[in-house]
Amino acid sequence: MTQSPSSRWTSLLTSLRAKPWLWQGAIVIFLLLLPLPLGNYYRTVLWRTGLYVMLGLSLNLIVGYAGLFQLGHAAFFAIGAYTAAILNLRLGMPLLYTFPLAIGMAALLAYLITRPILHLRGDYLAIVTIAFGEVVRLSLVNNLLGITGGANGLSGIARPVLFGLTLRQPIHHYYLLLGFLVLTVIAMQRLEQSRLGRAWMYIREDEVAAEAMGLDTARLKLLAFVLGSGWAGLAGALYAGQLTVISPDMAKFMESVVMFCIVVLGGAGSIPGVVVGALGMVTLPELFRPLKDWRDAWMGLAMVLMMIARPEGLWPSRRIQMELREEEEA
Amino acid sequence: MQFLQQIINGMTIGSFYALVALGYTMVYGVLKMINFAHGDLFMWGAFLAFTGLHVAGSLTGQAQPWLLGPVFIAVTLVVAGIGVLVERVAYRPLRSAGRLAPIISALGVAFILESLARNIYGPRWLSMPQGFVPSGVLMTYQDVRLSALQLAVLLIAFVLMAGLYVFVQRTRTGVAMRAVALDPLTARLMGIDVDRIIATVFLIGPGLGGAAGMTVGLYYGSFDFTLGWTFGLKAFIAAILGGIGNIPGAMVGGMLLGLIETLASGYLSPQWKDVIAYVILILILMFRPTGLLGERIAEKV
Numbered sequence: 001m002t003q004s005p006s007s008r009w010t011s012l013l014t015s016l017r018a019k020p021w022l023w024q025g026a027i028v029i030f031l032l033l034l035p036l037p038l039g040n041y042y043r044t045v046l047w048r049t050g051l052y053v054m055l056g057l058s059l060n061l062i063v064g065y066a067g068l069f070q071l072g073h074a075a076f077f078a079i080g081a082y083t084a085a086i087l088n089l090r091l092g093m094p095l096l097y098t099f100p101l102a103i104g105m106a107a108l109l110a111y112l113i114t115r116p117i118l119h120l121r122g123d124y125l126a127i128v129t130i131a132f133g134e135v136v137r138l139s140l141v142n143n144l145l146g147i148t149g150g151a152n153g154l155s156g157i158a159r160p161v162l163f164g165l166t167l168r169q170p171i172h173h174y175y176l177l178l179g180f181l182v183l184t185v186i187a188m189q190r191l192e193q194s195r196l197g198r199a200w201m202y203i204r205e206d207e208v209a210a211e212a213m214g215l216d217t218a219r220l221k222l223l224a225f226v227l228g229s230g231w232a233g234l235a236g237a238l239y240a241g242q243l244t245v246i247s248p249d250m251a252k253f254m255e256s257v258v259m260f261c262i263v264v265l266g267g268a269g270s271i272p273g274v275v276v277g278a279l280g281m282v283t284l285p286e287l288f289r290p291l292k293d294w295r296d297a298w299m300g301l302a303m304v305l306m307m308i309a310r311p312e313g314l315w316p317s318r319r320i321q322m323e324l325r326e327e328e329e330a
Numbered sequence: 331m332q333f334l335q336q337i338i339n340g341m342t343i344g345s346f347y348a349l350v351a352l353g354y355t356m357v358y359g360v361l362k363m364i365n366f367a368h369g370d371l372f373m374w375g376a377f378l379a380f381t382g383l384h385v386a387g388s389l390t391g392q393a394q395p396w397l398l399g400p401v402f403i404a405v406t407l408v409v410a411g412i413g414v415l416v417e418r419v420a421y422r423p424l425r426s427a428g429r430l431a432p433i434i435s436a437l438g439v440a441f442i443l444e445s446l447a448r449n450i451y452g453p454r455w456l457s458m459p460q461g462f463v464p465s466g467v468l469m470t471y472q473d474v475r476l477s478a479l480q481l482a483v484l485l486i487a488f489v490l491m492a493g494l495y496v497f498v499q500r501t502r503t504g505v506a507m508r509a510v511a512l513d514p515l516t517a518r519l520m521g522i523d524v525d526r527i528i529a530t531v532f533l534i535g536p537g538l539g540g541a542a543g544m545t546v547g548l549y550y551g552s553f554d555f556t557l558g559w560t561f562g563l564k565a566f567i568a569a570i571l572g573g574i575g576n577i578p579g580a581m582v583g584g585m586l587l588g589l590i591e592t593l594a595s596g597y598l599s600p601q602w603k604d605v606i607a608y609v610i611l612i613l614i615l616m617f618r619p620t621g622l623l624g625e626r627i628a629e630k631v
């Protein structure tokens with residue numbers, strides 16, 4: 001007897017689910033080959049998409065897993081970039097060596113900034129993070145300590161050198177980013193299933209109950225902020241290496257909104273969701289550049305319609321979907 | 331006397347903040363949601379006033395101050411209408427969808443409104459048509475000056491806010507509004523049409539915002555499509571400062587923020603005045619999260 005096509009598909013999907021390394025490996029190989037037939041413009045588009053996937057994943061730790069409304073994430077992206085750039089320009093440090101310090105600086109500032117406001121919830125937290133983001137941006141514009149270059153930002157950042165190869169071409173940066181991105185995704189998957197990840201999701205679902213079960217919610221929330229912001233700092237350093245020019249516009253509220261939407265549109269707490277979100281918020285508008293005057297209007301319309309049709313996001317995490325379904329059945 | 335002048339200027343700016351903050355605070359009061367699109371509704375007040383004054387000027391052949399009245403009313407009504415429409419289309423379907431979905435939807439509406447303004451009016455700064463606002467100085471005391479426009483702004487803001495306060499405290503609809511803010515479910519059980527009350531809130535809030543948009547446009551003389559974000563965020567800070575959800579709080583918060591900002595800009599540093607405003611917001615939320623006039627509300631379990 002011949003199997004019907006649909007059941008053949010199902011069995012194929014089941015076997016793939018049993019061997020995740022198979023399709024994950026296939027994705028990595030696909031991503032390695034993807035830029036080869038493309039021109040420099042599209043390679044840069046790919047790079048930008050990857051960068052925002054990374055930023056989305058870092059914010060996903062905070063918004064998706066721990067359920068904290070962070071609407072000033074771009075500030076840490078900028079802090080990472082500025083740390084890398086200043087170390088490179090002032091001390092002549094090779095850019096790749098500045099990465100750990102960029103991460104550390106973003107994480108440290110996140111620690112100092114979020115520690116006093118952890119007791120705030122929901123919308124109040126969102127507002128304070130917006131305010132912090134603006135304070136960071138305006139401090140950069142006003143040339144804080146005289147080293148941020150004011151409204152024009154910093155330029156002339158040295159290209160990163162990896163094993164003697166100066167990374168100049170878009171494709172070099174694409175592969176550098178892809179390397180970090182693969183590490184990020186692996187780390188996120190591990191985190192999601194770890195004790196820590198499950199604790200965050202507990203806080204997201206019911207903070208009071210989580211606290212009653214003996215979780216140190218303040219410390220866990222702080223950890224989500226510090227880890228997520230540090231990761232954004234890494235993305236910022238990568239950005240500085242590719243563009244060699246940075247400006248305070250990196251910390252614009254609009255940037256934070258885009259990152260927030262990437263996480264929520266795809267489905268908060270879901271790694272594939274972040275990829276879908278980045279494709280929708282960054283890649284699509286980039287490909288429709290000729291229509292760029294109306295880009296924001298379409299994006300806004302898509303956001304409204306999406307939320308009405310599918311408030312859980314395009315590719316929600318299975319855990320959240322299961323929760324929603326159970327509620328419907330109950 | 332420099333100080334007195336700063337106070338007058340600060341109160342003028344403060345009354346703008348207060349009018350816009352009322353829109354945020356009323357919506358938050360009934361829906362527990364930050365209406366991120368409110369700043370852009372306010373901005374549309376300025377743009378519509380620009381169009382309205384041009385049309386009125388060309389219809390009557392000459393710019394006359396009395397035309398400000400009908401244009402003001404028309405702008406207020408149109409922005410109020412847009413507000414009701416936005417609620418109906420983008421927020422009402424999401425009322426039971428958790429807290430993330432309405433935020434994204436509101437941001438989406440903000441994108442749309444801003445993009446429309448930029449595409450219709452262009453990305454450059456617009457100047458309000460001249461001749462409508464009498465430019466004379468009304469009163470001079472030593473070197474302190476109060477312009478007719480400033481006095482008008484203060485009066486309009488005061489009348490609108492007083493009217494709103496009486497409306498919310500004294501009328502049936504106002505009582506129903508407070509009931510919905512307190513507990514929507516019980517309010518519904520008491521026979522209050524919650525949807526209608528929410529629609530009313532979206533009529534009044536954006537209406538006040540539109541009125542503020544027009545006066546801001548006239549006061550500064552020129553503006554562009556980013557007005558919604560910059561001013562809207564400040565007004566939101568004002569709402570938080572006074573205690574969000576609290577109507578007198580928004581008025582006090584707006585005035586206070588206007589004064590602080592003007593004084594900080596005059597005596598400390600104009601470059602850092604926005605930073606000072608944000609830092610004050612952060613400090614208030616750290617130490618008194620419910621704002622100056624807000625009540626302490628225990629977290630519901």
